[in-house]
Amino acid sequence: MNRVEGRVKVTGLATYAAEYPVEGVTYAYPVQSRVAKGRVRRVDASAALAMPGVLAVLSCEDPPRLATEAEGELALFQSRDVAYRGQLVAAAVADTYENARAAADAIVVEYDQDVHDVSLRADHPGLYRPEVVNPAFPSDTEKGDIEAGLDAAETTVDVTYTTPVLHNNPMEPHAALALWDEEGRLLVYDTAQGTSSSRDMIASTLGLPKEHVRVVSRHVGGGFGSKGTTRPQAVLAALAARAAGRPVKIALTRQQMFDVTGYRTPTIQRLRLGVDSDGRLTALDHTAYEQSSTLEEFAEQTAVPARVMYATPALRTAHRLVRLDVATPSWMRAPGECPGMYALESAMDELAFAAGIDPIELRVRNEPETAPDSGLPFSSRNLVACLREGARRFGWDRRDPAPGIVREGEWMVGTGVAASTYPAVRRPSRARVTMREGDFLVQVAAADIGTGSRTALTAIAAGALGVAPDRVHVELGDSDLPEAPVAGGSMGTASWGSAVVRACEALKVNGTEGVADTTDEVKQDARLARHAFGAQFAEVRVNAVTGEVRLSRLLGVFAAGRIVDPVLARSQFIGGMTMGAGMALMEETLTDEEFGGFLRRDLAQYHVPACADLPDVEAVWLDEDDGELNPMGSKGIGEIGIVGTAAAIGNAVHHATGHRVRDLPITPPKILALRF
Amino acid sequence: MKTFEYARAESPADAVRKFAPGAMYLGGGTNLVDLMRLGVARPDHLVDVSRLPLDAVEEAGDRVRIGAAVRNSDLAAHPLIRSRYPMLARALLAGASGQVRNMATVAGNLLQRTRCAYFQDVTRPCNKREPGSGCPAIEGDHTNLAILGASHACVATHPSDMAVALAALDAEVHVTGPGGDKIIPMPGLHRLPGDAPERDTVLDPGDLITGVELPAPPPGASLYRKVRERASFAFALASIAAVLDVRDGTVAGCRIALGSLAHAPWRAERAEQVLVGGPATGEAFLTAAEAELEQARALPRNAFKVPLARNLIVRALEELAS
Ligand SMILES: Cc1cc2nc3c(=O)[nH]c(=O)nc-3n(C[C@H](O)[C@H](O)[C@H](O)COP(=O)(O)OP(=O)(O)OC[C@H]3O[C@@H](n4cnc5c(N)ncnc54)[C@H](O)[C@@H]3O)c2cc1C
Ligand code: SF4
Numbered sequence: 001m002n003r004v005e006g007r008v009k010v011t012g013l014a015t016y017a018a019e020y021p022v023e024g025v026t027y028a029y030p031v032q033s034r035v036a037k038g039r040v041r042r043v044d045a046s047a048a049l050a051m052p053g054v055l056a057v058l059s060c061e062d063p064p065r066l067a068t069e070a071e072g073e074l075a076l077f078q079s080r081d082v083a084y085r086g087q088l089v090a091a092a093v094a095d096t097y098e099n100a101r102a103a104a105d106a107i108v109v110e111y112d113q114d115v116h117d118v119s120l121r122a123d124h125p126g127l128y129r130p131e132v133v134n135p136a137f138p139s140d141t142e143k144g145d146i147e148a149g150l151d152a153a154e155t156t157v158d159v160t161y162t163t164p165v166l167h168n169n170p171m172e173p174h175a176a177l178a179l180w181d182e183e184g185r186l187l188v189y190d191t192a193q194g195t196s197s198s199r200d201m202i203a204s205t206l207g208l209p210k211e212h213v214r215v216v217s218r219h220v221g222g223g224f225g226s227k228g229t230t231r232p233q234a235v236l237a238a239l240a241a242r243a244a245g246r247p248v249k250i251a252l253t254r255q256q257m258f259d260v261t262g263y264r265t266p267t268i269q270r271l272r273l274g275v276d277s278d279g280r281l282t283a284l285d286h287t288a289y290e291q292s293s294t295l296e297e298f299a300e301q302t303a304v305p306a307r308v309m310y311a312t313p314a315l316r317t318a319h320r321l322v323r324l325d326v327a328t329p330s331w332m333r334a335p336g337e338c339p340g341m342y343a344l345e346s347a348m349d350e351l352a353f354a355a356g357i358d359p360i361e362l363r364v365r366n367e368p369e370t371a372p373d374s375g376l377p378f379s380s381r382n383l384v385a386c387l388r389e390g391a392r393r394f395g396w397d398r399r400d401p402a403p404g405i406v407r408e409g410e411w412m413v414g415t416g417v418a419a420s421t422y423p424a425v426r427r428p429s430r431a432r433v434t435m436r437e438g439d440f441l442v443q444v445a446a447a448d449i450g451t452g453s454r455t456a457l458t459a460i461a462a463g464a465l466g467v468a469p470d471r472v473h474v475e476l477g478d479s480d481l482p483e484a485p486v487a488g489g490s491m492g493t494a495s496w497g498s499a500v501v502r503a504c505e506a507l508k509v510n511g512t513e514g515v516a517d518t519t520d521e522v523k524q525d526a527r528l529a530r531h532a533f534g535a536q537f538a539e540v541r542v543n544a545v546t547g548e549v550r551l552s553r554l555l556g557v558f559a560a561g562r563i564v565d566p567v568l569a570r571s572q573f574i575g576g577m578t579m580g581a582g583m584a585l586m587e588e589t590l591t592d593e594e595f596g597g598f599l600r601r602d603l604a605q606y607h608v609p610a611c612a613d614l615p616d617v618e619a620v621w622l623d624e625d626d627g628e629l630n631p632m633g634s635k636g637i638g639e640i641g642i643v644g645t646a647a648a649i650g651n652a653v654h655h656a657t658g659h660r661v662r663d664l665p666i667t668p669p670k671i672l673a674l675r676f
Numbered sequence: 677m678k679t680f681e682y683a684r685a686e687s688p689a690d691a692v693r694k695f696a697p698g699a700m701y702l703g704g705g706t707n708l709v710d711l712m713r714l715g716v717a718r719p720d721h722l723v724d725v726s727r728l729p730l731d732a733v734e735e736a737g738d739r740v741r742i743g744a745a746v747r748n749s750d751l752a753a754h755p756l757i758r759s760r761y762p763m764l765a766r767a768l769l770a771g772a773s774g775q776v777r778n779m780a781t782v783a784g785n786l787l788q789r790t791r792c793a794y795f796q797d798v799t800r801p802c803n804k805r806e807p808g809s810g811c812p813a814i815e816g817d818h819t820n821l822a823i824l825g826a827s828h829a830c831v832a833t834h835p836s837d838m839a840v841a842l843a844a845l846d847a848e849v850h851v852t853g854p855g856g857d858k859i860i861p862m863p864g865l866h867r868l869p870g871d872a873p874e875r876d877t878v879l880d881p882g883d884l885i886t887g888v889e890l891p892a893p894p895p896g897a898s899l900y901r902k903v904r905e906r907a908s909f910a911f912a913l914a915s916i917a918a919v920l921d922v923r924d925g926t927v928a929g930c931r932i933a934l935g936s937l938a939h940a941p942w943r944a945e946r947a948e949q950v951l952v953g954g955p956a957t958g959e960a961f962l963t964a965a966e967a968e969l970e971q972a973r974a975l976p977r978n979a980f981k982v983p984l985a986r987n988l989i990v991r992a993l994e995e996l997a998s
Contacts, residue, residue, distance in 0.1 A: 032799075034799055105715075545988070546903040546987065549905070586905050595800055599794075600793050601797075610908045613906060667905045668903060669980035673980065
């Protein structure tokens with residue numbers, strides 16, 4: 001099935017948040033803090049207010065009214081305290097974008113500057129154990145005796161990996177367009193991954209009843225998590241529109257996106273593993289050190305995937321967080337699984353090598369019968385099948401396990417493997433299906449952030465109704481539609497789709513309309529461990545002269561339930577794998593130790609892979625028939641593709657060179673530091 | 677973005693006439709417009725020279741003249757360049773992306789500014805942008821900055837690929853300006869930072885580049901090689917343009933220019949001197965590379981560029997010798 005919105009996208013007719021034509025629209029441009037820690041002493045807006053076209057200036061000098069519940073990154077201009085360099089400290093509103101920007105430039109902000117601390121270290125005195133990690137997992141778990149397990153092991157590894165600050169960088173910048181009506185109702189065109197939750201957050205931040213706020217996000221140009229929580233531009237547009245008495249539009253620049261739309265925390269991860277002489281794990285200990293801001297606690301669940309991966313008598317996972325003078329980290333594609341599985345799957349490879357066991361075999365030998373941490377049975381788990389199928393397709397049996405021996409001229413060639421996993425959960429959702437002139441209108445406040453969810457939901461509804469897809473019309477991206485969870489956590493299609501199927505079933509009974517709310521149905525899900533699994537295979541070529549690492553082959557094999565739409569699925573898998581390749585080889589935002597904030601805040605400096613970086617990338621999937629999941633039998637596929645990719649590539653670099661680079665990204669400087 | 681006046685020049689003389697104080701010439705705009713958006717460049721006037729009739733690539737005896745407004749993509753595809761100066765075509769094609777090359781002009785490419793992260797961010801100090809404000813790169817992010825010819829005031833690199841090939845080819849830059857016409861042999865166009873990093877080149881205000889002239893290609897085999905962590909659309913971590921002429925096992929002629937290692941394309945004169953007249957052996961190549969890199973002064977995060985440059989020189993010469 002072709003993408004439902006394909007035509008409007010390629011003809012430029014798809015309307016994104018900043019593009020709605022609105023009469024009398026004005027523009028807001030933010031002023032960002034130049035210090036990383038301190039207090040705003042004074043904001044002098046007199047020059048700005050005297051400039052042509054300027055309608056208002058917002059700052060902490062006259063804090064705009066917000067609800068007392070407003071907090072963290074969204075409590076704009078409520079406090080004089082500066083939490084990080086780049087934080088929004090004021091904004092100018094004017095008749096044109098250029099005038100707003102010029103006025104913002106003319107706003108003088110004076111600071112009392114404090115000494116900042118922006119560096120994550122594993123020995124930071126401020127480290128503490130958070131109560132929960134994102135979204136609500138216990139921070140630490142412990143089962144069995146780790147030290148005894150390590151003592152009893154035949155082979156152990158004790159290794160530390162680091163990953164840098166990473167940014168999502170969706171193509172569409174974060175934007176919002178806010179309009180108030182005479183009754184004090186607010187409409188926000190936002191770049192939201194979920195309009196229901198964005199509406200709730202904007203309403204609670206502004207102290208408005210939910211019914212007075214409507215959020216519309218018909219098309220979103222990528223999010224990856226950075227648009228999953230309400231970002232400051234939405235609140236700023238609303239405040240600016242209230243202050244100016246006019247509709248206000250704001251579109252962040254790429255540089256501003258680096259500062260205020262969240263990022264993946266850097267991590268330092270220590271792994272201690274032991275195996276006995278049969279290659280069975282005796283202990284698995286995973287500790288992650290991470291950062292958050294002084295504004296909000298966001299603790300990425302980096303060590304959580306270790307709780308589902310392998311059978312071991314002793315399993316400990318822990319998270320330690322330090323609050324620094326930095327922006328608040330947030331969701332980035334596969335929070336937790338992505339950095340955590342990089343470290344775990346690299347360590348498993350190190351262990352396999354140290355123990356002289358094939359890395360696939362090591363994983364197979366430690367396949368658990370039930371979820372290692374919770375003890376719950378899996379609804380389905382086909383990791384071993386993915387590894388085996390991948391090995392077959394990739395030609396793993398022809399691989400000489402000895403590292404550093406395949407050489408083609410300047411190039412050292414190696415291959416690596418890593419496992420992949422991602423939870424397959426659902427959230428409660430509502431949906432409504434109505435019969436209209438022989439066609440069917442499906443309404444759900446779902447989001448299509450470029451993944452094709454309109455298309456997937458069309459197919460799901462058509463299947464449930466037993467009609468041709470062209471008789472089904474899906475309306476989404478509007479908080480006035482039946483309430484639905486965000487496009488995040490790879491649970492969008494599973495959650496919305498379940499509600500759509502139930503609504504279709506209800507329509508078949510009722511004849512003209514069906515509504516559904518899956519709250520009760522979803523409660524039953526906790527009986528089983530629900531996860532998708534996969535295996536990633538990489539072949540790299542490492543240049544001995546230049547230190548360049550080129551990825552010559554990347555293969556992902558996934559077991560993710562029933563695939564609703566193969567075309568959409570392939571692009572999700574490959575997109576995730578591509579992002580994982582970026583993480584492995586190039587992506588890195590630098591923290592500016594001297595001034596605070598981030599450096600390299602644009603796409604000429606923050607490199608994401610180009611087509612030339614992935615000459616041969618393929619994703620395939622196994623048929624997985626899992627009747628326990630949801631009416632579609634599907635597992636989410638938005639995130640699993642990024643999980644394990646970096647480990648597979650790092651493991652291949654080791655196989656090629658005989659050296660481990662344990663600090664991502666694996667760039668020429670790090671390769672050149674090795675001796676071959 | 678600051679308000680500015682825009683005027684299109686009809687001829688080189690007209691361009692120079694229109695160049696008022698606070699003016700800048702505009703080529704394809706792929707660097708200048710970016711810098712204006714960032715607030716790094718704040719011209720009062722833009723004199724558009726991208727459509728001047730300086731858009732030809734012509735033979736002049738055994739030399740080739742390239743107009744300043746020739747687009748990077750056209751130059752790379754030109755039969756004269758491809759056949760006689762393949763190294764230059766390679767260097768051009770290694771730079772930026774197809775879209776950028778379609779816009780970028782020869783003059784603009786030569787005069788593109790450093791990609792140092794601090795230079796591009798007006799909220800941070802930078803001696804090149806704001807003389808006297810300091811150079812945070814030295815203690816901070818200098819991963820892709822200079823190991824050769826840098827100063828305490830600035831460790832920026834010139835990011836052009838094309839300019840490296842031009843330096844190896846002994847190209848001449850033709851200039852007209854308020855002070856008359858001049859011819860500047862490469863790599864002399866670009867300065868080392870010294871105490872005045874705000875000055876990238878030896879040009880005076882109002883000087884207009886009208887073209888580049890290439891002498892007859894030097895005898896021998898040539899290559900251009902660029903190192904970058906992303907396979908395409910990335911500035912070089914280091915690059916080399918090299919020509920080697922070996923006769924009877926002896927180096928008869930040699931040109932080596934290095935990119936992304938200094939404030940200017942770097943002609944490796946010491947290495948060339950060591951090599952010419954000596955044997956074309958791997959050992960000699962290594963000695964030459966080391967002679968050149970003795971003057972390298974690396975910072976903690978760009979120390980990798982020393983072995984990288986050494987490897988590049990040795991490997992390039994080995995390849996050309998074989
Ligand atoms: C994302 C990105 C990636 C890039 N990657 C690379 C790369 O890998 N390698 C590489 O070499 N380059 C790269 N570039 C840089 C690109 O090559 C330059 O931006 C381009 O060559 C500049 O040419 P232009 O005509 O657009 O110059 P403009 O931006 O118009 O001008 C640049 C400067 O030259 C001056 N100028 C222009 N014409 C004249 C003239 N006739 N006389 C005097 N002064 C003049 C202008 O005043 C200005 O100061 C990249 C650029 C971008 C945006
Ligand atoms: S290296 Fe040069 S350009 Fe970079 S910050 Fe220092 S002075 Fe500025």
